Amino acid sequence: MANVPPELRYTREHEWARQEGGRVRVGITAFAQEQLGDVVFVELPKVGARVRAHQTFGVVESVKAVSDLFAPVSGEVVEVNADLTQKPETVNQDPYGHGWMLIVQPADAGEWDQLLTAAQYEQLIAEGGH
Numbered sequence: 001m002a003n004v005p006p007e008l009r010y011t012r013e014h015e016w017a018r019q020e021g022g023r024v025r026v027g028i029t030a031f032a033q034e035q036l037g038d039v040v041f042v043e044l045p046k047v048g049a050r051v052r053a054h055q056t057f058g059v060v061e062s063v064k065a066v067s068d069l070f071a072p073v074s075g076e077v078v079e080v081n082a083d084l085t086q087k088p089e090t091v092n093q094d095p096y097g098h099g100w101m102l103i104v105q106p107a108d109a110g111e112w113d114q115l116l117t118a119a120q121y122e123q124l125i126a127e128g129g130h
Contacts, residue, residue, distance in 0.1 A: 003030035004122050005096055009072065009115035011054075012124060016096065017072040017115055020103070024073050024112070027100040028060065028091060031125050036062035039091040042084040044069075044101055049077045051104060053111050058101070060091065069101065073111045079103040 008016045014032035018025045033039060041061040051057045051071035058069040080102045084090060091099040106112070116124065 003096075004118045004125075006118040008096070008118065009112065010118070010121035010124075011070055011072045011115060013068075013070040015070055015072050017112070019112065022105070023078060024075070024104045024106055025100050026072055026102050026104060027095055028069065029121075030095050032067075033092050033095050033099075036060065036067060037064040038062055039088045042088045042091065042101065044080045044084065045077050047077055047080060051075060051077060051102075053108075053114075060088075071104065072115055073104055073106045074108055075104040075106040077102050078105050 008018050010016055010029065014029045016027055016029050039060055039062050043059040045051065045057050051074060053071055053074045055071055056068040057071045060067050060069055081100050083098070084101065093099065
């Protein structure tokens with residue numbers, strides 16, 4: 001069974017989102033990092049950048065592939081995980097913890113409700129992951 005924490009929301013592109021006091025912490029799912037293999041580089045936006053839901057905000061590079069990262073919600077980037085610059089493998093080791101990527105101050109609270117629930121995301125994975 002996939003590692004899909006029930007308290008999170010998900011995108012069809014395999015990012016997760018966690019509400020934290022009005023802000024949204026974002027990372028990639030355990031399924032995504034397993035598909036990518038060993039992550040060797042993560043490119044993230046700068047604090048203050050604006051992201052848009054379903055638009056790319058960065059890149060994750062593994063030994064196998066380079067993949068775009070997609071924002072689950074629109075808003076302003078208020079924090080980025082600078083540790084990933086030096087230790088990108090953290091994404092593989094702890095995708096839902098220390099491997100988080102950024103925190104967004106959402107511009108539209110309604111976008112949260114458009115994200116997939118854990119059950120919907122598990123079904124997406126079961127159907128082939130796309």
